[in-house]
Amino acid sequence: MKLIGFLLTDCEKYVVSVVRVDKVSHSYGSHAALYRVCLRLPVGATALLGPNGAGKSTLLGLLSSALRLQRGSIDVDGLTPGRDSRRYREAIGFLPQQFSVPHHLTCAEFLELSAWWRKVAKRNRKDVVRHALRAVELEKRAATKIGKLSGGMVRRLGIAQALVNSPKVLLLDEPTVGLDPRQRAGLRDVIVDLARSQTVLVSTHLTEDVAAVADRVAVLDQGRVVFDGDLAEMAGKPAPTAPDLDRAYDDLVGDGEAV
Template identity: 70%
Template sequence: MSIVRIEDLSHSYGSHRALDQVRLHLSTGVTALLGPNGAGKSTLLGLLSSSLRVQRGTIELAGLDPVRDARRYRRAIGFLPQRFSVPGHLTCAEFLELTAWWREVAARDRRELVRGALRSVALEQRGSSTVRALSGGMQRRLGIAQALVNAPDVLLLDEPTVGLDPRQRAGLREVITELGRTRTVLVSTHLTEDVAALAHHIAILDRGRVVFRGAPAELTTTPAPTAADLDRAYERLVGDGEPW
């Protein structure tokens, strides 16, 4: 069952068309969003997060429109941008309480949702730690926790493992995999290791158009594709684009 339905979505910046009649349906599980630089990935995430206004086409999340049903739509999503920072003097719990407040989470529910968000990203023992005391991997986990604190149905994660060492990336992948069991998760990434480890589905954008959507095995025609398999299949499909 599709939770998010994107139909004929187009978006332009002046004379430049960033997205051109994009059609995607996202269901429970992890979908990896791939594409060359300038393919339209950031624009698509901006539209899905409602930070950009839809110009042409439609987006629906369980029947909610991002303009007509703006408040309910925003409550149903969680978003981790690629560049994410938090004042270092705040504790993890304080930051999540503040996030829950501005996302209009009812006061009676905030404490429990904060505990649940920390537990979901394996930071339940770090609620009283200051942000500056966290490692880079823990800070990215905290970023996912802030996306979870309003108990959303849909998570949008922009390059969640960027800048992490291999061990930290592996830990964060485990968190995202677990979240994908019960939620719709869209992960924009340029790391094929992430795709091979995480993705139930792949969507590839090139020059604003969807050029592939399907399972990793459909892209590579191998039953259990590795990162190298995905690299080769991607290059065949988008061989003349800019690097990831």
């Protein structure tokens, strides 16, 4: 199967977008990590795929405002990381692949600390903590020390900390990494629920995750978007399975390793 996908030479896309990435390029010295990347992210879950070095981490860093934008523009409902830095950060929730948690705190204490750090008003903190715990199905663990949680629960707590500021956009970097199949299934259910009302971008190397949670998929290769569309378009068939997506991915990036 020869799959072309959407090779973006401009930034006109047909989706109603919450996040707009327009002609974004980023370099580390002489190495170009991203080149004229254009994406439109609507409400729902979009999976981000690509080989090692494709630029996925750089893109997430720019979207989260952890990296300074060099060229092009990014906005979330009209907010930009440069002109509206505080309000932009308030619109973003981010779960990095590697994150540390204080094992001596309870889940509720950690989330209250996260809410304080994100400048949530004191009068609202208990409510947003309760909502975040409920969203990731950890409300019964509010008083549990983090050190007593399973790996899957810690990843859920990581998503909860990204929710305490009621963001419009969730950025999840490899959220199911290191989890067993049952834990992955539970976390996928959480992501599907969140994506009903929020824009969720999930960087993953597991096509099982893509098939289970994503409405759309964007594929990066050598810093360029080589596909941006729904799963059926990528696989060339309705309701594609993980093996279907594996084959389509291989057609797009050749011998690259999906990570």
